[in-house]
Amino acid sequence: MSILIYAEKQNGKVSKGAKELASYARAYADKTGDQVVAVGFSLENPEELFQYGVNKVLNVTNDKLKDFNAFAYSHVIKEAVDKENSKMVLISSSNDSIYAGPIIAQYIDAGYVSNVISLPEDSDHFVVKRKVFTSKGIAYTAILTDKKLLRISKNSFGIAEKAVDGSVEEFNPPVDLSVYDEYKVVNVEKVTGKVPLTDADIIVSAGRGLKGPENWGMIEELADVLGAATACSKPVADLGWRPHQEHVGQTGKQVAPNLYIAVGISGAIQHLAGVNGSKYMVVINNDPEAPFFKAADYGIVGDAFEVVPKLIEKLKAYKANQ
Amino acid sequence: MKILLLMSSVPDTTSKINFTDGDTKFDENGIQWVINPHDEFALTKAMQLKEKHGAELVVLNVGTAKTEPVIRKVLAIGADRAVRIDVEPTDSYFTAVQIADYINKHPEFDLIMAGKESIDFNGGMVHGMAAEMTNKKFVNAVIGFEMKDGNTVEVSREIEGGKETIETTLPLVIGGQKGLVKEEELRIPNMRGIMMARKKPLEVLPAVEAEVRTKIEKFEKPPVKGSIKMIDKDNLDELIDLLHNEAKVI
Ligand SMILES: Cc1cc2nc3c(=O)[nH]c(=O)nc-3n(C[C@H](O)[C@H](O)[C@H](O)COP(=O)(O)OP(=O)(O)OC[C@H]3O[C@@H](n4cnc5c(N)ncnc54)[C@H](O)[C@@H]3O)c2cc1C
Numbered sequence: 001m002s003i004l005i006y007a008e009k010q011n012g013k014v015s016k017g018a019k020e021l022a023s024y025a026r027a028y029a030d031k032t033g034d035q036v037v038a039v040g041f042s043l044e045n046p047e048e049l050f051q052y053g054v055n056k057v058l059n060v061t062n063d064k065l066k067d068f069n070a071f072a073y074s075h076v077i078k079e080a081v082d083k084e085n086s087k088m089v090l091i092s093s094s095n096d097s098i099y100a101g102p103i104i105a106q107y108i109d110a111g112y113v114s115n116v117i118s119l120p121e122d123s124d125h126f127v128v129k130r131k132v133f134t135s136k137g138i139a140y141t142a143i144l145t146d147k148k149l150l151r152i153s154k155n156s157f158g159i160a161e162k163a164v165d166g167s168v169e170e171f172n173p174p175v176d177l178s179v180y181d182e183y184k185v186v187n188v189e190k191v192t193g194k195v196p197l198t199d200a201d202i203i204v205s206a207g208r209g210l211k212g213p214e215n216w217g218m219i220e221e222l223a224d225v226l227g228a229a230t231a232c233s234k235p236v237a238d239l240g241w242r243p244h245q246e247h248v249g250q251t252g253k254q255v256a257p258n259l260y261i262a263v264g265i266s267g268a269i270q271h272l273a274g275v276n277g278s279k280y281m282v283v284i285n286n287d288p289e290a291p292f293f294k295a296a297d298y299g300i301v302g303d304a305f306e307v308v309p310k311l312i313e314k315l316k317a318y319k320a321n322q
Numbered sequence: 323m324k325i326l327l328l329m330s331s332v333p334d335t336t337s338k339i340n341f342t343d344g345d346t347k348f349d350e351n352g353i354q355w356v357i358n359p360h361d362e363f364a365l366t367k368a369m370q371l372k373e374k375h376g377a378e379l380v381v382l383n384v385g386t387a388k389t390e391p392v393i394r395k396v397l398a399i400g401a402d403r404a405v406r407i408d409v410e411p412t413d414s415y416f417t418a419v420q421i422a423d424y425i426n427k428h429p430e431f432d433l434i435m436a437g438k439e440s441i442d443f444n445g446g447m448v449h450g451m452a453a454e455m456t457n458k459k460f461v462n463a464v465i466g467f468e469m470k471d472g473n474t475v476e477v478s479r480e481i482e483g484g485k486e487t488i489e490t491t492l493p494l495v496i497g498g499q500k501g502l503v504k505e506e507e508l509r510i511p512n513m514r515g516i517m518m519a520r521k522k523p524l525e526v527l528p529a530v531e532a533e534v535r536t537k538i539e540k541f542e543k544p545p546v547k548g549s550i551k552m553i554d555k556d557n558l559d560e561l562i563d564l565l566h567n568e569a570k571v572i
Contacts, residue, residue, distance in 0.1 A: 070460070095481050098438075099450070099463065101446070101447055101450065102414075102448075102451040103460070106455065110535075112536070114445050131444065132442065132444060133442060137339050137341070137543060140538065141536055142536065142538075145535050183461075183488055184489045185488055188486050199482070245483075259565065273335070282561070293550055297551065298552075302555030310558055311561070315562065318566075
């Protein structure tokens with residue numbers, strides 16, 4: 001038997017999310033004795049997955065399947081499940097995987113659980129923990145079907161290196177390519193050279209306390225120094241100060257970086273719901289009563305326009321000494 | 323054109339989430355119910371399509387009678403009629419089976435719109451499963467939708483770090499989200515709408531059988547954070563030291 005992961009690519013290479021899935025699968029396989037198999041599409045460096053415990057990579061090399069199509073990809077994943085006798089399939093929480101998830105579940109007749117944050121518990125039946133109520137609760141969820149599909153919450157398990165000997169196989173099952181005609185991608189706009197928000201290890205986020213879009217220079221500089229992505233609160237996106245893609249919270253993106261720095265954000269319940277999966281949170285706010293101080297790990301009471309520039313200088317000095 | 327809106331009724335975003343019955347049930351005490359925020363974007367887009375192209379808009383909810391006030395709100399905003407499948411939606415697959423059954427019996431819908439996920443169980447899968455069960459094309463995380471000639475539509479969806487624009491055709495299922503319409507375009511009911519909503523048809527249908535694929539055994543609250551460490555604004559070296567040595571994040 002095997003555990004199958006869908007290894008997404010980023011700029012052609014194995015994505016961070018794929019490494020996390022491999023790490024999860026490896027940790028579970030060490031208990032069950034299963035093989036870990038990955039399926040990828042035109043991965044340039046499939047061998048890298050061996051580092052994270054993958055025994056075999058099925059790499060689809062058909063050029064027509066290079067670009068994501070939820071139906072075609074789900075079909076290939078089903079073929080891989082059949083070929084490898086996989087009982088458990090793992091996908092990440094990227095937009096593509098969220099899109100394909102329900103289709104895969106139907107193709108393989110699997111019980112499907114999203115936002116999974118733990119390995120299956122040791123018990124007589126299969127139970128995983130998942131986030132519900134936008135991170136305000138955790139549900140222990142049993143999957144009762146023979147095949148199981150898990151969507152792993154980003155950065156909840158982490159990446160662990162555990163090298164094994166692996167092999168790469170070209171994998172090109174027959175697929176009905178007419179789905180690409182019914183779904184023609186006519187344009188792609190992508191910000192390049194920036195860390196995608198949901199993949200970022202560090203996020204610098206700012207709110208209405210910054211007063212206006214012209215003041216974001218220091219937020220971007222702080223993010224640069226830290227190699228971080230930038231985010232914002234909902235009103236900031238609604239006011240058009242920042243692009244909508246940066247809006248985090250209950251109605252925006254859910255993020256779970258290792259470090260979240262909140263500048264001039266009050267910490268409303270809807271904001272916290274999207275960010276409280278972060279490992280550490282720093283708050284900079286001039287109001288000592290701001291609710292965010294109740295949720296954070298480290299707090300600074302002070303004017304952002306004074307604290308942030310100073311912090312940038314200190315961090316530059318710190319980085320220079322490293 | 324005929325549009326079906328899949329709508330879930332969810333706890334208001336300010337709700338404190340608690341569990342009862344030995345942590346096996348969500349505590350509904352004191353909860354205010356609202357239209358799922360992601361569904362609101364789909365609803366407003368549906369209203370715009372209805373006004374521009376002329377369409378019948380039907381709202382479908384899988385839920386017990388307690389969702390009716392929220393269904394009436396959708397009618398007040400402008401849906402023409404409502405259908406409620408009378409059952410407690412126990413998991414996503416079960417809910418999708420109910421919806422798919424309705425769609426298969428009413429194949430006239432050109433466009434089926436939902437939010438990309440509901441903010442209670444955050445599954446993000448009901449509409450995608452229903453699309454697959456009814457053999458329909460499907461696009462998720464939709465942030466743009468325009469009708470072109472005939473049956474052709476242009477749909478944009480969010481991808482990692484950007485957006486992808488797709489040309490496809492009706493019939494289609496979409497999972498909407500913020501961006502599908504502008505925030506300030508979101509509709510709220512007015513007095514006239516509320517009065518009219520009372521007279522609009524709300525059909526209640528029995529549920530169909532479905533296999534139980536997943537089951538929640540118990541809930542817990544996320545671990546509470548330890549107490550915060552306050553750092554003087556004139557002593558930022560301490561913050562850097564904590565981030566490096568204690569949190570080990572820089
Ligand atoms: C249905 C619904 C969904 C929502 N979803 C979201 C969501 O997904 N994400 C989200 O973020 N919000 C969401 N909200 C909005 C949320 O309730 C808050 O209104 C919002 O988060 C507040 O944004 P803010 O903290 O930037 O602004 P404010 O609440 O105005 O806070 C600004 C903060 O900046 C501080 N400040 C001011 N000047 C300075 C200075 N010079 N230096 C330092 N600090 C300063 C102030 O003390 C204050 O704490 C939602 C609301 C609703 C009703």
